[in-house]
Amino acid sequence: MYEVELKLRADHDDARERLAALDAEELGDVAQADTYYDAPHRDFAETDEALRIRRERRTDAVADGDAAETAKVTYKGPLVENESKTREEFETGVDDGETMSSVFDGLGFEPAAVVEKQREYFRVDEYTVVLDDVAGLGEFVEIEREAKESELEAVRDGAVAVLRELGLDPDEQIRTSYLGLLFEKRE
């Protein structure tokens, strides 16, 4: 499966009005904190690898008093095939994100950047629309859907149609990751 994902800067108040007019289903809110690590023995920027611990907690009405935090570790290997951006990716949940980060600290991996965001999820047709409020970067909208290779073009056209329904301009699409945007801002 492939992940079709369009992302652009967009004011959330406007987007919420459009989503309400479309009767979009609200799927919930989460707070995410992604810590990206530098390796002690390789330059991940050069090898194009990534090691991340993501901590997430529900922040909507469904969340109970002490909303349980979940955490997972993700390793993204170097690009195997540049054209299709194919790479190995391994991800598994961990019981305790804090302890996992202590393991990496002990091994000599150092936190390089933290991306914190508040995410609101909506359903529009077969697409997931995400309102991302990213610390230090501002407000974004993402349109996501999984697709088989044979469906890619149709799913991408559909995503562009959803963007237009939300009053957004597909030409303003941003391909840089939030981590990349934060690094650009630092420079």
Added chain:
Amino acid sequence: MYEVELKLRADHDDARERLAALDAEELGDVAQADTYYDAPHRDFAETDEALRIRRERRTDAVADGDAAETAKVTYKGPLVENESKTREEFETGVDDGETMSSVFDGLGFEPAAVVEKQREYFRVDEYTVVLDDVAGLGEFVEIEREAKESELEAVRDGAVAVLRELGLDPDEQIRTSYLGLLFEKRE
């Protein structure tokens, strides 16, 4: 809390007879596979660190058909204080041990050794008696109990008494870890 632990080679058939005579409570059986990793940037044998993934699954009557495997990651830091063998240790459960090992493989850590054992747990007084059948090493008995610093001597004396009740000789105690014994055997 401290962990008092005595270990020695012992025939399991004899030990089981003694345990039955003592009316020892059976606590269950597990299969454990511990993979220890070498680091790409440090010699753990020199720094006295350890990185381990432990996979465990119940193998007794309580275990259902496809007995769920649990896994955890443990990092043991260098000795902080040699006298008391104090070191930092971080351990957390992971959802999928196989994926976690792929993460470490991707990062350049290599499996250095695997210690596989079948463990049967029994309760004798306040002590846990473990019959360990270790692949490549044979049969061992361990007596374990947690203790506060002030209780250490009394708890250790109690463990020796349990050993004697099992017909074992406390002077045959082995202080080397299973991993260490496997490495000695290789040499």
